[in-house]
Amino acid sequence: MVDVTLAPTMRRPEKIYSAKATTDTRLLVLAPVAMVLTELVLGWLRGAYLTPGATTDGAVRSMFSYDATSLITLGTVLAFFVGHLAPVNWLRDNLFSSVGNAVMTLFGLILIYGMLSGLFGFSVSHATWTGDNGEACRPNSGACWPMVHAKFAQFMYGRYPDGERWRVNLTYFLAAIGLVPLMIPRVPYKLQNAIFVFGVFPIIAFFLLVGGVPGLPHVATEYWGGLLVTLVVASVGITASFPLGIMLALGRRSRMPLVRWASVTFIEFVRGVPLITVLFMASVMLPLFLPPGWNIDKLLRALVGVALFAAAYMAETIRGGLQAIPRGQFEAADAIGLNYRQKMSMIVLPQALKLVIPGIVNTFIGLFKDTSLVLIIGLFDLLGIVQQNNTDQKWLAPTNAMTGYLFAGFIFWIFCFGMSRYSAFVERNLSSNEKR
Amino acid sequence: MTIATDHRSTPEPAGGTARPSIASYIYQRETREIIFQVVLVVAIVAFFYMIISNAAANLRARNIASGFGFLKNVAGFDISQTWIEYSNVASYGRAFMVGLWNTVILSAIGIVATTILGFTIGIARLSSNWLIAKLAAVYVEIVRNCPLLLQMFLWYFAVLKQLPEPLSRVDGVVKSTSYALPGGALLNTRGLFVPKPEWLPGAGYVLLALIAAIVGVIVLARWAKARQLATGQPFPVMWTALALVVGLPLIVYLLLGRPLQFEYPVLGRFNLSGGMVMLPEFVAVLLGLVFYTASYIAEIVRAGIVGVSKGQKEAAMAMGLSKGQTLRLVVVPQAMRIIIPPLTSNYLNLTKNSSLGGAIGYPDMTQVAGTINNQTGQAIESILMLMAVYLTISLLTSGFMNWFNKRMALVER
Known part of the structure; x- marks a missing residue:
């Protein structure tokens, strides 16, 4: 069940995001969970199913790609050590207030990553920019500007x-x-x-x-x-x-x-x-x-x-x-x-x-x-x-x-x-x- | 609403003997209203007389006999997707029925899917998770502000038609090039191939078990409510119900030796065989309708939840209900009252919008009627049939929803 904001009054009293050290150990627990989940989802999206002609035995191998793991590890370590910064408190309250919330945030991040990289790939990095006819665009997988x-x-x-x-x-x-x-x-x-x-x-x-x-x-x-x-x-x-x-x-x-x-x-x-x-x-x-x-x-x-x-x-x-x-x-x-x-x-x-x-x-x-x-x-x-x-x-x-x-x-x-x-x-x- | 007093009526003459003049009648509101309505009726009748006589003259000139006799003639065209028996030697009437079924089934699937997606996004917009709320908002603002037809074209021509062929042949070796989706489904430019359920003998008992489980849940819910009213002890109805509805049919299914099996699409020498195929046209129309309508439903759901007054939630919390209970027992029932009327009109919109499927070749009712019209020239009859069906669906849906709405509204006391 998605968490619904019931009313502003029911939330915890408004936090003042002061420069207070966060020694929240939840981040340490969440990080590995997040890594595994992200890897599974990304691997599933990329390797297991969405490759033409993929077979089940090929899927297992491509399940883990480790680049997401490294990204999230880096992010978590940074977040943990820079915990005394005010924005981190904001992040914790709005994005990582509970385990469920953190999972949803990660899901959202994966979604944003997928959409932005798709959009950017199509309209910029794989796009064709010059040409006089369809010939120029045919080899590229991006937009034909x-x-x-x-x-x-x-x-x-x-x-x-x-x-x-x-x-x-x-x-x-x-x-x-x-x-x-x-x-x-x-x-x-x-x-x-x-x-x-x-x-x-x-x-x-x-x-x-x-x-x-x-x-x-x-x-x-x-x-x-x-x-x-x-x-x-x-x-x-x-x-x-x-x-x-x-x-x-x-x-x-x-x-x-x-x-x-x-x-x-x-x-x-x-x-x-x-x-x-x-x-x-x-x-x-x-x-x-x-x-x-x-x-x-x-x-x-x-x-x-x-x-x-x-x-x-x-x-x-x-x-x-x-x-x-x-x-x-x-x-x-x-x-x-x-x-x-x-x-x-x-x-x-x-x-x-x-x-x-x-x-x-x-x-x-x-x-x-x-x-x-x-x-x-x-x-x-x-x-x-x-x-x-x-x-x-x-x-x-x-x-x-x-x-x-x-x-x-x-x-x-x-x-x-x-x-x-x-x-x-x-x-x-x-x-x-x-x-x- | 209006005032009975008529400030225009002629004042009573001093002696009280003189009869009111004709002019005073003309200036009376009632008289004017009658004259106006008579003029309106005459104008409408004249308008219809004119267009009908013109249409008759035009049809005579084109040698088209009016009437619905043509429905018995042989249609002679093929339809790519049929839920009822049809071949090109069937009649025009049959062809129209095929289109009607295509519209009805598409709309039914679409309504279920868009409700799930729309509610999810609507609730996500109110999530305390900042990222999820913003993502949902962006979805709504993008999808709602682009024409539906454009979205259908995009799904069809730019996505589904660009998919790979089902197979490739390199040096005589056949290799699958479809996208493999979870659950054994295959997606390629010919459509979405999904496993086909096969009902073996004994499958009826599974269905029976499901019905028994649902009846059991109803009985259980009543008992639990009565007990809670009497003793104050709650009973975990939700979980028990879930266990019953899932468990009982599952046990029967396993005991009977799995009477329901799936036939998976497999790669043959020249094409995929087995399974059920959903045409790319069908998939594209469905995707377009579902995503587009969900953006509207999300807004309705959000407005509904926001529309429940703060005091209600605070009162629920004050009574010691948990967050989930507040949502389930206080917020949702009241929000549904706000949500249902606009939800109805969006279901109707989805049904009406399914007529756009014709533009990408999905043989819905409008497209079939268009083909019939092209072949026979019976424009008036085809359009009348179309409009009759849409109006019936509209009236039935709004009738049902009005009834439902009335029931929900009664909760208010």
Whole structure:
């Protein structure tokens, strides 16, 4: 059973890590146990099982390799003799407070060692750094970085024409100057800022990216790809799902039974099925539902599917906020004679939305990750391009797939982790405002 | 929630004789609500009428007959993994059932595995061991913030597809190149080969012994509780139960001369033979689902344990319960109440996410339905079938969990 911290109060009183000599003999007992265990685990991982074609008799020989033993011996001796140093007390309390704890610490160290050496080996020491094609990467067991270098523009823009890529960059730039002040709580003019981001910017972005006006040649969406498609799908999904979600959430809490049923049916239906089926529906059935002869852009189909899907989840998040608003607020709004629209837009929603900002951001994170599913209906988002790249004959190498996924995964991770950190920041900010 | 008083209704005229005008009806809230709902219904009906008539016209133009008659036709395609009998001369309906079983079994295994992993990591995040807590936190932050599809691709294309072939032939000598895993399993690019259990006559008695042991444990637990309530003397139920559940079937197993044996995968001349094979697609989808969902479950578990108020733990300690007893009798039952609702939705998410398996070639329901749709053009029917199954699974699971949740909540008094 893993040791669970029950409560800070139940622990031993807080230690002051003073320069006090540790004559703890537990270290002396633990060291040999640790050595044997580490050796067994390492040997088991390395020699006994994970070698291709290993046989049982070969396994016994490779069970002990002694390099871990020497490392741990050194560490223990050092720890024992430098025992009067404060950090050692910290170590003892947090890592070696009991035999079980020490075993877990060792397990953790082995895990970290395995992961870091694997990651370092793959991405640095065994990696290929230069080359013009897959030939250079094939003999090495590490990452194929020249492939990422050569394909970088493709990963970012897809087949968006070279000469027009400044338009994509300009769009990113405009988005950044709109979003950054919006996200910093202290910056004033939030309303105007929001109008720019959600009202003006989408129109500018549409004309910049699609073109078709004098000076900006038309770029069909089939040329879009890579991170551009990921960001377009995510941001359109986010922008469209927000108002839709508010409407559905209000609908679900409406007094009118038919409105309520319609909202509940939509929300539960969409939430009950996987995004893929919604996307399939958008890509296969949407053309069927339009009058004969009409055609609808492939990207637009995906956008419709993603927006409707996200709206249902958004609605449930916002409903949570609506439910948390005390009844008195509704009654007070009624009492001063506000109508429904005024009551919701001026009293209830501002409070409800503020409460559920973390939930909304989590929905956005989910949506951002889910954009990778559009590759299944034939769009080339970041993951789609990386995936397609795996079969490129010029860069064929066994480690290409891993390199591409690590690269794409890192980009996705930066966005999602950034959003989750922001959500945590807002949450802290809100709760400190509450306390005041 | 809303207020009954209607501030908009026309004030009573002074004489009390004049009838309210039509305009006053229109301004009444009830009237407006009725008008709004009628408009909504008309709009919905018109919307569905439009899309259905358009779809009918489109289908006519493409010469596709609507209806589920096509399910009886011969499918003509193979499916790489089948739990029920299937061949390419079976019907489309049968093919869909194969996909359904693939989804259900994948989800079931996934849910069990992800629960174990998720709870372990969630508890590890609260460990007093600094290193373990940090490791668990890093795991959660990395895995949760990467798309599931990317993780499945990584497992499939970058890990499993890069494994060695089962064997190599040097100068006519066949040599195994699979990774040997503990327990006699072999891993190579063709999949995970695991020992196959063989039930010899008498295996039923082992099962019977297991059931008897479980019944015995229940009886024992009741007796122990009654005794403790009466006399205050505790009984080591945990250990006895463990001994019973493991021991009794083991004794029967040994007495009957080991009726359960395993057939191990062995190296043949051209391929591995014997054992059970789990396709690499299956393994990759499972790994992706399990690791991804576990990162969410870990957070839920952590929140659940943290959510039990400090006073409860302190009270338990004050009563002299040991750390383990506090955890088992006070913390866990209360934490479970917080944990179960979000846990349910994550089980559902896992089931729905298993539909991503199609992207790496695992023949789950979505992928089979996609193939059927490609071959027959019956897009509406295939998607309706898919959605019907997913909705049923969703409703069943949430129904079951609501029931379970209600039972847990009753403990609250």
